Amino acid sequence: MSSTNRTSTVLTIAGVTAVSGILAYALYFDYKRRNDVSFRKKLRKEKKKVVKTAAQAAPESAGSTIGHVSDDEIRVALEKVRAEEVPPTPQEKEVFFLSQVQMGEQLCVQGPAYQLPAAMCFYRGLRVYPSPVELLMIYQNTVPEPIFKIVMQMMNMDVSEPSSSTEHAEEGHLEMSEEETSPSRRGPPSETSSQEWDKVTDPDSQPAVSTRLLSFIFCHSILASSISVLVLINDAFFFVHVDRVSALQVKTRIEGYYNYFPPKAMNVSVKSIETRKADGSVVIKKILIANQDFKAGDEIYKEPPVVAVLDLDLEGKGTHCSYCLRHIDEGLAIKPDSDLLGSVYCSKDCQVKAKAQSQNILFGSEPPLPAEMIPDSVQESSEERTKAQKAFAESIKESGKSVPLLVARFVGRQVESELAKMASKSSEDADLKLSDGGDYTLNDHLERLRYLELSNTEDQTKHLREVLSAALPGLEQFITDERQAMLLGKMAYNAYGVCFAGGRDDKPASTERPEDAERSRTPYGTSRQIGSGLYVVSSYVQHSCEPSARPSFASGTSELHLIASRDLKAGDEITVAYVDVTQHEGESAVEARRRRRFELARGWRFACTCDRCAKEAEVSEVDDLPVKADESKVEQTVQRLDEQGGVVPGSVESTLNVD
Numbered sequence: 001m002s003s004t005n006r007t008s009t010v011l012t013i014a015g016v017t018a019v020s021g022i023l024a025y026a027l028y029f030d031y032k033r034r035n036d037v038s039f040r041k042k043l044r045k046e047k048k049k050v051v052k053t054a055a056q057a058a059p060e061s062a063g064s065t066i067g068h069v070s071d072d073e074i075r076v077a078l079e080k081v082r083a084e085e086v087p088p089t090p091q092e093k094e095v096f097f098l099s100q101v102q103m104g105e106q107l108c109v110q111g112p113a114y115q116l117p118a119a120m121c122f123y124r125g126l127r128v129y130p131s132p133v134e135l136l137m138i139y140q141n142t143v144p145e146p147i148f149k150i151v152m153q154m155m156n157m158d159v160s161e162p163s164s165s166t167e168h169a170e171e172g173h174l175e176m177s178e179e180e181t182s183p184s185r186r187g188p189p190s191e192t193s194s195q196e197w198d199k200v201t202d203p204d205s206q207p208a209v210s211t212r213l214l215s216f217i218f219c220h221s222i223l224a225s226s227i228s229v230l231v232l233i234n235d236a237f238f239f240v241h242v243d244r245v246s247a248l249q250v251k252t253r254i255e256g257y258y259n260y261f262p263p264k265a266m267n268v269s270v271k272s273i274e275t276r277k278a279d280g281s282v283v284i285k286k287i288l289i290a291n292q293d294f295k296a297g298d299e300i301y302k303e304p305p306v307v308a309v310l311d312l313d314l315e316g317k318g319t320h321c322s323y324c325l326r327h328i329d330e331g332l333a334i335k336p337d338s339d340l341l342g343s344v345y346c347s348k349d350c351q352v353k354a355k356a357q358s359q360n361i362l363f364g365s366e367p368p369l370p371a372e373m374i375p376d377s378v379q380e381s382s383e384e385r386t387k388a389q390k391a392f393a394e395s396i397k398e399s400g401k402s403v404p405l406l407v408a409r410f411v412g413r414q415v416e417s418e419l420a421k422m423a424s425k426s427s428e429d430a431d432l433k434l435s436d437g438g439d440y441t442l443n444d445h446l447e448r449l450r451y452l453e454l455s456n457t458e459d460q461t462k463h464l465r466e467v468l469s470a471a472l473p474g475l476e477q478f479i480t481d482e483r484q485a486m487l488l489g490k491m492a493y494n495a496y497g498v499c500f501a502g503g504r505d506d507k508p509a510s511t512e513r514p515e516d517a518e519r520s521r522t523p524y525g526t527s528r529q530i531g532s533g534l535y536v537v538s539s540y541v542q543h544s545c546e547p548s549a550r551p552s553f554a555s556g557t558s559e560l561h562l563i564a565s566r567d568l569k570a571g572d573e574i575t576v577a578y579v580d581v582t583q584h585e586g587e588s589a590v591e592a593r594r595r596r597r598f599e600l601a602r603g604w605r606f607a608c609t610c611d612r613c614a615k616e617a618e619v620s621e622v623d624d625l626p627v628k629a630d631e632s633k634v635e636q637t638v639q640r641l642d643e644q645g646g647v648v649p650g651s652v653e654s655t656l657n658v659d
């Protein structure tokens, strides 16, 4: 039988590479699915066959069913699987996994009566597989649909009905805490939904895509060894949190990161250095160094922003592009029909990109997914969506601050790109190349950046959550108060001010207390910028009052050009001035020093320790800075790794232990 040949091929490959067998298996499956037309056809054919037989064999049954398997039967099967011992060692797990998947594949083609046993095999595989979510996605594309649905239903039950009999803290098992999953439930499966299931398995009706099971990795945080996934099961979106990504994956991805990042073409690399706090404790900081020699005036690299926003006083004026921040000559702006922020664009291209990246989800009216992929039960009301967006836009305008909008656009960009993947559309994100391979997500890049701890961010969270929820119920679970505060803190610490030719002088003066005013990294002063943006590579550039480089926006857009301010040798640290470090007219050196140090302390919460500050320090001066040491932070996972030395680029001797 051909199907037997296929599985044996799989196992031969997995067997040959015994050590990385599981990964090889996954890669093999993925490769086959993408490249082998006949393999895909065969899968489709088998799927059709099974669905057809299932429908013929199964009479109309009351209650909830998948194909001809009832929920009760699935529940019993799940209890059985849960009660089984899980092999203890990785080697045994691998053998167990392969045998279960092989058996599952064989049962798949034996007809409808074997659907449940097949699903049980796949579910057993899922329990021991180191990266269950990735496996789910492989299953979704390879396992016949009715069987995949049973697997998903088992997972659903496993999550929502914790087992009374067994502890399931086995490594690799889907661990989802009650707290995280139960509030995600958007109503129990209803009578209607079971009819929906029937519709899918009825060969005479068009397959209803609306009940297709979808899952996607949403907030893929390898560093934190966890993944958040939005899963559409039956007719409800679930947000699940999966812990314990395989230690091997964590290790390779963490150690590999700084080999892939920044892209070689940018001529710089990240280096870890140890600095000391006032209390003597050691802090590991990451700095950016030059990979080659540069002459003063040379361009070191160019970097596009991940997200950028126009200053709020310019938004709605029609003078600058809301996407690329380019100046627009009078009368040439492209104005969308309606825009809650009054955004305009310099070109069709910018308008299209803005919409694809975040504008639609935040302020647009189109469904975030093709309509047929959204179940009827979660169709949003457009009225509600507009209302949520209006409230959100109002709060942004009222705050007058850039950071909340930067965060919203960042979240929007993540959501839009994940949803695009879900709808198998090509994402506009192709033009953002932050690493030389390695398959890192935006989240992987962001979570390594330093941040400032901010308070009182609840209001912003509420509005953004409502906007996401109105676009697609379930999405709002992505934004917790904690995550939002973290994102705001990252933008506040890392954003650069975009200034053209020395900057503008028509920006309304800030009415806030100096300690509350928003600041972005710019040697011209935040009051002269036209907007701000988050640049991942440039986020690693440290401040110096005697900087070796400066940001320039010479292309007239938000694209940052880093220009050497003096000759640099390969290995030299690259620094920029986060604030205006020039000595103003009528200002003494001591006064200038004091001014810039206050700016730095208020904006970035550190007391500058650069050579110039040391040189200019006067013995008599009482420096009444609001901060004494560096108060910026890194996420706990990053800190833990730093302490273990696991992130030294290319380190061979690294002894990172991930348990």
Ligand SMILES: [Zn+2]
Pocket (backbone or CB within 6 Å): 321, 322, 323, 324, 325, 326, 345, 346, 347, 350
């Ligand atoms: Zn533009």
Ligand SMILES: [Zn+2]
Pocket (backbone or CB within 6 Å): 544, 545, 546, 608, 609, 610, 611, 612, 613
């Ligand atoms: Zn300094």
